[in-house]
Amino acid sequence: MEFLSLSDLKEVLKVKQERKDLAKCIAGGTNFVPDMRSREVSFEQIIDLTALEELNHIKEENGTLSIGALTSISDIASSPVIGKLSPVLSRAAGQLGNPLTRNRATIGGNLANASPAADMAPPLLALDAEIHMERWEQEERKIPIDQFFLGPNKTMLEDDEIITRITFTSPKNPTKGSHFKLGLRNSMAISVVSIAVMLEMNGSECRKARVGLGAVAPKPVRAYRAEKILEGKELDETLIEQCAAIVKEDISPISDIRASAEYRKLVASTLLKRTLREALEGREK
Amino acid sequence: MEIKLNGELRKVDVSPWETLLEVLRNKLGATEVKNGCSKGDCGACAVILDERPVNSCLTLALQANGKEVVTLKGIGTEEKLHPLQKCFIEGGAIQCGFCTAGHIVSAKALLDKNPRPTRDEIREAISGNLCRCTGYKKIVEAIEGAALEA
Numbered sequence: 534m535e536f537l538s539l540s541d542l543k544e545v546l547k548v549k550q551e552r553k554d555l556a557k558c559i560a561g562g563t564n565f566v567p568d569m570r571s572r573e574v575s576f577e578q579i580i581d582l583t584a585l586e587e588l589n590h591i592k593e594e595n596g597t598l599s600i601g602a603l604t605s606i607s608d609i610a611s612s613p614v615i616g617k618l619s620p621v622l623s624r625a626a627g628q629l630g631n632p633l634t635r636n637r638a639t640i641g642g643n644l645a646n647a648s649p650a651a652d653m654a655p656p657l658l659a660l661d662a663e664i665h666m667e668r669w670e671q672e673e674r675k676i677p678i679d680q681f682f683l684g685p686n687k688t689m690l691e692d693d694e695i696i697t698r699i700t701f702t703s704p705k706n707p708t709k710g711s712h713f714k715l716g717l718r719n720s721m722a723i724s725v726v727s728i729a730v731m732l733e734m735n736g737s738e739c740r741k742a743r744v745g746l747g748a749v750a751p752k753p754v755r756a757y758r759a760e761k762i763l764e765g766k767e768l769d770e771t772l773i774e775q776c777a778a779i780v781k782e783d784i785s786p787i788s789d790i791r792a793s794a795e796y797r798k799l800v801a802s803t804l805l806k807r808t809l810r811e812a813l814e815g816r817e818k
Numbered sequence: 819m820e821i822k823l824n825g826e827l828r829k830v831d832v833s834p835w836e837t838l839l840e841v842l843r844n845k846l847g848a849t850e851v852k853n854g855c856s857k858g859d860c861g862a863c864a865v866i867l868d869e870r871p872v873n874s875c876l877t878l879a880l881q882a883n884g885k886e887v888v889t890l891k892g893i894g895t896e897e898k899l900h901p902l903q904k905c906f907i908e909g910g911a912i913q914c915g916f917c918t919a920g921h922i923v924s925a926k927a928l929l930d931k932n933p934r935p936t937r938d939e940i941r942e943a944i945s946g947n948l949c950r951c952t953g954y955k956k957i958v959e960a961i962e963g964a965a966l967e968a
Contacts, residue, residue: 536834536880559878566837566876567857579834581881607870631946632924634858636870637877720945721859 534577540584542667545695548580550669553692558582560603561637563630564646588641588697591615596703602641602696606653607632609640618703621710621729625656628714631721641696644681647688647752648723654682654753655729656712658745662701666694673697682752706733706740709815711808714747715800717791724748725792726800730808732763739763749784749801756783759805773809777802819883823848824892832879839863839874842889850890850919854948861947864920865889871927873946890919893926901967902926902960911960913951920947925961934965 537556539545548556557576559565560583582588588603591612598618600609609615610626629635629643629652643653644664663675668691678699681689690696712729716722727747733740742763744756759776766772786797820829823846830845839856842848842865854862856875863874866888874887894900902922905911912918921944928935928943935943940961941954949957 534834536878538880538883559881561876562878562881563858563873563876566878569835570856579878581878583881630858631861632943633861633864633871633873633946634876636867636872 534579536579536581538581538584540586542585542587542697543669545580545582545585546667546669546693548578549693549695552578556580558645558695560639560642561605561634563634563638564642564648582695590698593618596705597700598703599698599700600640601698602644603639604641605636606630606638606640606643607635610635619656619660619701619710621659621712621731622653622656624712625652625714625727625729628652634721640699644678644699645688645690645696647682647684647686649685649750649752650724650727650748651753652714652724652727652747654678655727655745655747657699657701658753658755659710659729659731659743660701661743662699664689664696665698665700666690667697668694675700679755684751687752704731704733704741706735708733709812711811713804713808713811715804723791726786726797726804728801728804728808730805730812732768732809732812737767739766739768744780744805746780746784746801749786749797751785751787754784756780756805758783763809768809768813773806776809777806780805819880821882821884822886824888834878834880836879837875838865838867838877838879838882838887841879842874842887848889848891852916852919854916854920859948860917861920861924861944862917864923864947866892866923866927869927869930871924871946888923888926890922893922900926901964902929905960905963905967906957909956909960909963911953911956913949913953917947917949917951921949921957925964928961929965929968933968935961937962 556578588601590601592599616623662678665675667673710731714727715725729745731743742760759780786794788794842851852862854860858873858876865874894903
């Protein structure tokens with residue numbers, strides 16, 4: 534096996550184009566290393582991406598936030614720009630793994646690994662984020678995050694592509710948001726259910742609603758039906774109860790070591806009510 | 819590869835699949851770095867990599883090439899203990915001792931960034947370090963004490 538540490542994106546893309554899946558990219562390694570060591574591997578090269586400085590950035594331009602794929606989760610959690618534009622994302626980042634893993638784990642790695650419980654997915658789904666990908670000698674392509682995940686550890690990312698950055702536009706209307714991660718403990722927890730909601734408001738009317746959910750389906754999902762119930766309406770308790778009832782149809786959880794499917798449905802419904810109320814109270818943007 | 823280990827430049831031959839933890843312990847003699855779970859759950863293998871505390875079991879050794887690594891032994895010496903080490907010993911914040919190195923590494927990284935942390939900030943900073951003897955209270959108190967002394 535060969536180890537390549539490349540600091541030029543073009544070189545990385547060239548190797549990926551030539552070797553496809555035989556050259557495997559590593560970022561922070563928090564998923565890669567345990568995975569590599571627990572099963573037989575088929576790749577021949579490891580490309581270390583951590584020296585790609587151009588993909589380690591948090592930039593705001595005209596209301597659009599761009600986060601480089603190699604940005605560490607701890608940098609996202611502590612970024613004043615993200616704290617101001619999307620506290621929901623800051624909060625979710627601050628709850629991923631523990632301080633030691635957050636210093637290594639990257640946002641691109643968290644998405645590319647595509648765990649159904651990926652902690653960065655629910656807030657980015659609620660923010661309508663777009664995933665930018667590049668391949669050798671081609672224009673970057675971007676796809677909305679709700680189309681990016683295909684199933685457990687499966688994404689739209691082709692074997693000659695890498696994620697370069699994640700972008701989202703901060704809403705022009707007043708927006709309320711909330712996030713909650715339920716784990717079996719406070720630190721180093723894999724979500725039992727995690728949820729992020731964003732509500733674009735016009736007075737008490739909800740113009741746009743986004744609900745992102747983790748660990749309740751084979752991939753991170755949006756609660757489309759619940760969103761539809763909220764949009765264009767004055768938000769009240771009756772509506773919140775309706776959403777909580779219907780969200781169970783938007784999800785298809787499994788039973789595993791952490792929780793049963795029935796429990797996850799119940800809890801997703803309760804957490805949706807809680808986060809909607811929290812968002813409306815305006816505790817967080 | 820070449821790393822600066824506790825201030826000293828070290829050269830070592832490694833394989834692409836070797837973790838920083840394995841190279842530190844097996845090839846560089848840094849057995850103060852402990853191997854607990856090998857998958858990032860326990861924090862016993864914590865080291866400071868370019869000023870940030872990380873799990874050395876989740877980092878490939880070659881990813882640390884050219885970087886600076888600080889382990890427990892780079893924090894103080896037997897003759898001149900770091901306030902953290904002194905407070906851990908005096909406050910009885912060590913039971914079996916296996917998690918101690920990781921806790922002190924996490925605490926050192928915290929104090930470097932935030933010399934007067936609150937109790938909550940301390941608890942957060944060591945939330946990636948497991949103590950199976952569950953001696954957390956004294957560990958938190960020792961870090962508080964060291965913050966006052968440093």
